[in-house]
Amino acid sequence: MLSLREVQKAIRRSVVLRDDSDAAAYIVDDGLPAERRLAVYRNTFDGSLTTALRLSFPAIHRLVGAEFFEAATQSFVHEQPPHSAWLDEYGAGFAESLARFPPAAALAYLRDVARLEWAVNRALHAPDVEPLEVALLSALSPADHERVCFVAHPSVSVLELAYPADVIWRAVLAQDDAALAAIDLASGPVWLIVERAASGIDVTRVGGQAWRFTADLLAGQPLGIALEAAEDIDAPSLLADHLKAGRFSAFNLAHPAAMPQGSSQ
Amino acid sequence: MVARSTTAATRRGSIPAAAGIGLRFQHHQAVVDAPPQIAWLEVHTENYMGGGASLAYLDAIAREYPLSLHGVGLSLGSADGLDPAHLERIRRIVERFEPGLVSEHLSWSIADGVYLADLLPLPLTEEALVLVCRNVDRMQHHLRRHVLIENPSSYLRFKHSTIPEWEFLAAVAARTGCGILCDVNNVYVSACNHGWDGSAYLAALPAAAIGEIHLAGHSLRRLDDGRELRIDDHGSRVVPAVWALYGEALERFGPRPTLIEWDSDVPPLDVLLDEARQAATHLERLEKGLAHAVAA
Numbered sequence: 001m002l003s004l005r006e007v008q009k010a011i012r013r014s015v016v017l018r019d020d021s022d023a024a025a026y027i028v029d030d031g032l033p034a035e036r037r038l039a040v041y042r043n044t045f046d047g048s049l050t051t052a053l054r055l056s057f058p059a060i061h062r063l064v065g066a067e068f069f070e071a072a073t074q075s076f077v078h079e080q081p082p083h084s085a086w087l088d089e090y091g092a093g094f095a096e097s098l099a100r101f102p103p104a105a106a107l108a109y110l111r112d113v114a115r116l117e118w119a120v121n122r123a124l125h126a127p128d129v130e131p132l133e134v135a136l137l138s139a140l141s142p143a144d145h146e147r148v149c150f151v152a153h154p155s156v157s158v159l160e161l162a163y164p165a166d167v168i169w170r171a172v173l174a175q176d177d178a179a180l181a182a183i184d185l186a187s188g189p190v191w192l193i194v195e196r197a198a199s200g201i202d203v204t205r206v207g208g209q210a211w212r213f214t215a216d217l218l219a220g221q222p223l224g225i226a227l228e229a230a231e232d233i234d235a236p237s238l239l240a241d242h243l244k245a246g247r248f249s250a251f252n253l254a255h256p257a258a259m260p261q262g263s264s265q
Numbered sequence: 266m267v268a269r270s271t272t273a274a275t276r277r278g279s280i281p282a283a284a285g286i287g288l289r290f291q292h293h294q295a296v297v298d299a300p301p302q303i304a305w306l307e308v309h310t311e312n313y314m315g316g317g318a319s320l321a322y323l324d325a326i327a328r329e330y331p332l333s334l335h336g337v338g339l340s341l342g343s344a345d346g347l348d349p350a351h352l353e354r355i356r357r358i359v360e361r362f363e364p365g366l367v368s369e370h371l372s373w374s375i376a377d378g379v380y381l382a383d384l385l386p387l388p389l390t391e392e393a394l395v396l397v398c399r400n401v402d403r404m405q406h407h408l409r410r411h412v413l414i415e416n417p418s419s420y421l422r423f424k425h426s427t428i429p430e431w432e433f434l435a436a437v438a439a440r441t442g443c444g445i446l447c448d449v450n451n452v453y454v455s456a457c458n459h460g461w462d463g464s465a466y467l468a469a470l471p472a473a474a475i476g477e478i479h480l481a482g483h484s485l486r487r488l489d490d491g492r493e494l495r496i497d498d499h500g501s502r503v504v505p506a507v508w509a510l511y512g513e514a515l516e517r518f519g520p521r522p523t524l525i526e527w528d529s530d531v532p533p534l535d536v537l538l539d540e541a542r543q544a545a546t547h548l549e550r551l552e553k554g555l556a557h558a559v560a561a
Contacts, residue, residue: 002425004393005344008376015381026388028422030459032492037421040496041383048382082380084351085338086314125315155317196317 002026014038015045016081049077052087053094056121059172060098060114064107072101088125091118109163109185113172116165116203119157119194123201126155131246146224147259150217150248155196158215164190166203195247209233217242222254279331280305280365280477282520284544286537287335287527293322295534300329303541305365307333307524314354323362333366333477333524334358338380341400341414342373342387352407359408366477366522368413368446369404371397371434388423389433394440397433401441413476414438415446418454418483418497430455431469444476447518449511450503454483454495463510467517475518480511480544481526500529503540511544515551523548 010022020035027034050073054061061069076097082090095114104110131153140148159165164187171179191211193204206214210233216226217239227235242248283304288296290312295301306326313323326332339351359367372384387393405411416434428436438445447470456463482501486494503511503525515521525540 002388003344004342004388004390004396007388007423008344008373011385012376012379012381015383016379026423026425028424030422032488032494034421036488040420040494041381041385044383045381082382083375083378084348084380085311085336085340085374085382086351086354087311087382088315124317125319126317128316128320 011038011041015042016078018042046074046077049073049082049087049090053077053091056088056091057094057114057117059117059169060110062172062175063110063113063168064104068103072098072104075101088121091121094118109165109168112159112161112163112165113168115159115161116169116192116194119159119192120169120201120203122157123155123194123196126153126196129154129249132243132248132250134243137243137251144253146222146227147254147256148223148251149220149254150223151220151250151252152218153195153247153249156218156247157194158211158218159192159194160208160211160215161190161192166190166192166205169203193247195245197245207233210238213238214242214247218247222259224259228260280333280522281331282522283548284523284525284541285331285333286525286541288326289528289531290319291531292534292537293319293326296329297322297325301534301538303330303538304545305331305333305522307335307366307526310334310336310355310358310367311338313358327362332362332364333368333522334362334364336367336369337384338374339369339404340373340375340380341369341371341404342385342393342397343375343400344373344396345375345378347400347403348375352404355404356408359410366413367408367410368415368477370415370417371430371437372417384417386417386419386421386423387433389426389428389430391427394428394433394436397437398440401437401443405441405443411443413444413446415448415479416451416455418448418451418458418495420458420494420496422459429469430461431466435469435471435474438471438474443474445470445474446477446479447475447514447521448479448481449514450479450481450483450507451497453504453507453510454497457493457495464513467510467514470518472518475514475521478511478514478518478521478523479526480507480523480540481528498529499526502536503543508543508547512547515547520548520551520555 007026013019014023020038023038024034027037050070053073076094079097080093095111095118098104098114099111163185164183167183191206191208193206195202209231213226213230213235281304285305285307286303288306288308313320336355370384373387374381414437434445452463452466456466480503481499482503483495483497486496523544525537527537
């Protein structure tokens with residue numbers, strides 16, 4: 001007796017892998033071949049996921065055009081199909097998939113633009129979490145400050161990119177051809193903070209040292225260790241900016257044994 | 266004979282037996298800026314699982330209108346069972362908005378942990394019936410409320426199916442206490458695609474279990490050999506044959522909350538409101554007929 005599980009596995013192979021061999025045998029023909037019937041569902045799968053990715057990666061879509069985008073998304077969709085219907089979460093691996101997509105080989109900056117768009121997407125859809133109340137920090141004994149490990153607000157990402165993806169992204173979405181033409185792809189790396197602000201999504205460029213300090217804090221490094229590593233920057237005022245911008249949602253204290261000997265107080 | 270009773274199972278809550286529209290992102294701002302004359306709104310649960318602007322819009326909109334949450338991705342027919350994380354996301358949204366109605370589909374979308382981005386038909390067997398009932402029970406238990414289950418549009422049938430779809434749906438309602446969301450367009454599309462009788466389909470559903478009606482447009486795909494397949498793409502106005510079947514549904518079920526759905530090439534809000542007015546006209550005609558019958 002054919003089980004429901006067998007039927008569903010066979011249809012998954014038909015829809016995702018284009019292998020109708022088992023599924024077709026289970027379906028009533030009734031004047032229209034089973035393969036044609038299955039193709040309706042495959043078309044919806046391909047079309048819905050391409051649409052979902054187009055909404056999450058609008059700049060990539062405009063940069064490469066509809067046909068190229070569809071080919072790139074099809075490659076990604078078949079390699080890494082979604083696991084749930086919450087499609088806002090789908091697309092984390094698209095930037096890396098795009099980097100491996102042979103037709104994109106000559107467009108090395110695409111991966112960075114896609115990484116930026118994914119960070120923007122995360123910022124847009126991150127859960128609503130209250131930012132850390134600074135008063136909670138002030139209540140700590142100063143001796144404990146070095147052990148503070150922050151929890152990043154879920155809307156915040158930090159990106160270190162080889163190409164000026166932020167300028168490309170803005171110019172493409174604004175359809176500003178002059179700005180696009182003026183971009184120097186060899187201008188060197190950029191360091192970005194991407195987050196949701198009251199007015200929308202903010203993409204902010206920072207210096208390399210400030211970025212490293214920020215990335216350490218967002219990754220939950222103890223404050224004492226992050227400050228130790230911070231060179232040539234005004235770390236305290238940067239920390240104040242982070243707190244004011246609500247880039248942390250909470251903190252906990254590292255165990256004293258986890259702290260290096262003689263670190264700053 | 267018009268059935269006017271509604272079981273506690275359908276728990277219609279604050280959703281009136283009037284016409285509503287499916288709200289999509291394109292109209293968030295317009296609805297907040299100038300709230301239109303419409304009795305209620307329905308949204309896709311999956312579009313509000315994160316935070317940020319979408320959820321803020323829905324908060325604002327839910328203060329003005331009765332709200333219904335319509336899920337498209339729980340996959341009640343999956344042999345693998347329900348995804349607990351997805352069910353929990355639904356629970357959080359239900360808890361936040363306390364919607365008048367919560368609904369899902371008689372279909373499946375997930376196999377081997379892969380989401381197939383469509384509402385796929387089930388083999389209609391005793392095995393599938395037991396499984397769907399178990400999953401509906403689990404959903405209702407987790408949400409602590411009854412839900413409505415919608416009949417799907419389909420483009421294929423399985424050779425080993427033994428139960429007609431209308432009987433399957435009625436059995437799910439009878440065994441789990443859930444209500445039925447009768448999508449009249451889906452009845453029409455599936456009836457055309459499979460050679461069923463749409464009126465007989467409606468007649469076989471338990472009127473008291475019907476908690477909501479959906480209406481939408483579909484497209485006609487002409488195949489190389491001249492055959493036609495109707496595709497439920499929610500991308501156009503409701504066709505006359507579906508309005509006629511809707512009239513029959515109201516006669517059978519009594520006045521029910523009726524929703525206009527439109528998901529591809531979403532038109533200006535006015536077009537949706539115009540479709541909703543047509544549904545409202547049907548509902549008013551039925552109410553007048555009922556009043557007349559009572560007076561006589």
